Amino acid sequence: MAQNPARRTALADAAIEVLAREGARGLTFRAVDGRAGVPTGTASNYFASRDHLLHQAARRIHERLTPDAAILAELLRAPRDRALVTALMHDVFRRITADRAGYLAMLELRLEATRRPELRAQLTGTIRDDLEANIAYHLGEGFPGDRETVLVLYLAMTGLILEHLTLPEVLGVDGLAALIETVVERIVPAA
Structure with missing residues (x-):
């Protein structure tokens, strides 16, 4: 699992944007990578699963x-x-x-x-x-x-x-x- 905190935050923010625009069904690692402007596969290096991504997005929303x-x-x-x-x-x-x-x-x-x-x-x-x-x-x-x-x-x-x-x-x-x-x-x- 990658450990760059700034990139993890940027990916969580991208996941929030995807959720807001596309809904939960549109939330894929590929969509998050695209929204964050990072190479394909980056989000899957930071989040072990889609559930993990959902949990981290929820945590980030509370921070925001x-x-x-x-x-x-x-x-x-x-x-x-x-x-x-x-x-x-x-x-x-x-x-x-x-x-x-x-x-x-x-x-x-x-x-x-x-x-x-x-x-x-x-x-x-x-x-x-x-x-x-x-x-x-x-x-x-x-x-x-x-x-x-x-x-x-x-x-x-x-x-x-x-x-x-x-x-x-x-x-x-x-x-x-x-x-x-x-x-x-x-x-x-x-x-």
């Missing part, structure tokens, strides 16, 4: 969607109130729409997980752990609301993002910022 530490630190200078939760949800929406391919690839991985038990176990564990970490962070930081607040906010934002990235004409692009504010206002209690 991680909040920027400087932006997060700036946002967290504000009081722990509904306005801050709104700002954080705007940041989530901004990050995900900025990496549309990453989120669409994650949706493809979720669909593929319905057919692949190992992938389902991995994604379930990762997403559950992330959700639990977000709940713990919300409660630990003293944001308004409780565990259910975070769960309902997660579900509402996931639905909003899904609509926007897959069928943007359903909601339109005008008014999305106001819609995010409404979601937070309806779910997160006032301080």
